[in-house]
Amino acid sequence: MNRPPIHLSNDLMTKERIEQYWEEGYTVIPDVFVEAEIDQLKRSMNQWKFMGQMLQRTWRKGNTIIWVDGKKDILNHLDPEDAKRFRDELATVQPTVRGMQWPSYHDKVMDSVRTDPRMLMILEPLIGNNIKQIINQLHWKKPGSKITWPLHRDVRSRRPAKDFLDLYTSWVQTGIAVDPHMKENGAMYLVPGSHKDVEHDPEDQTIWNVQGAYQDDPRLKPMEMNPGDVGLWSAYTVHGGGFNTCKGLDRRLYINGFVKAENCMRGEWAFKEGRTCYLHGQQAKVQFEDIEKIIHGFYPADHGINEVIRD
Ligand SMILES: O=C(O)CCC(=O)C(=O)O
DSSP: OOOOOOOOOOSSSOHHHHHHHHHHSEEEEOSOSOHHHHHHHHHHHHHHHHHHHHHOSOEEETTEEEEEEOHHHHHHHSOHHHHHHHTTTTTTOOOEEEEEEOGGGSOHHHHHHHTOHHHHHHHHHHHOSOEEEEEEEEEOOOTTOOOOEEEEOGGGGSOSGGGBTTHHHHEEEEEEESSOBOTTBTOEEEOTTGGGSSOOOTTOGGGTBOHHHHTTOTTOEEOOBOTTOEEEEOTTSOEEEOOBOOSSOOOOEEEEEEEEGGGBSSOEEEEETTEEOOOOSSOOOSSOTTTTTOOSOBOGGGGTOOOOOOO
16 A cells, blocks of 8 residues: 655654554554643633534534534434434433534634644654645534444545545544543544555445444454544544543544645645644635635524535
């Protein structure tokens, strides 16, 4: 399988981690962000969650969207077997803030973390130093909620495929653990080596949603992390999120998806020749196709728009 040579390792992205990323489809870099930074992220995430709670339903302005799931949405986002299991339990569920995209246009803490020089140290050995970003995303998993992400490959969300050249070697997804990221509070699970199980054909929809095919795979394991650790996975690595069965501990994750700029026709700049690019001015086309037409904030459902969750 095609991959760049290992020549730029550093103390965060060691040779072993670069090797693990390409061989197993993931790696975890411990202790990238320190407690003070994680506290700032927690505060920001709490504010965005309160905003979602006030909005009560999924709301969008430009690339920024807050996903608030009602009962029907929660059921739709579950694996069909789980949807059957939880139907009664969900009868009285309140709207639940599941996630958000592009807080960084409006949040200095989020914008600084996505473009932090440590992120470049992690990314550069994999995709170079001219980097754009497609995913800037927050995930919450409220204790006891039925929020989950059935097993899938992120290639499903890199649309249209023609705008992403050589996706496998050009794309890296990163997740910063904000809370302890453990099995009990709904850690992301992944299947090491699953990026090598299939041809890298972005149009092959049979490899996108694979809960049934992989839920009993002996390789499946939680990507356990401490707050401040950064996990990486590829567009073809099977992964998804478990349930948060804790009573009190949330599971907050800050996800940033980066792409080699020359191989992508979309996205916001993160690093240009190694220099940080903060968000500024008009928003770029990322995943919202009407970015140039609709500039005001709106509830998509009121306009008959069914917002598909991207990852
Ligand atoms: O938040 C999680 O647990 C899962 C996230 C995920 O599967 C994704 O972003 O693709």
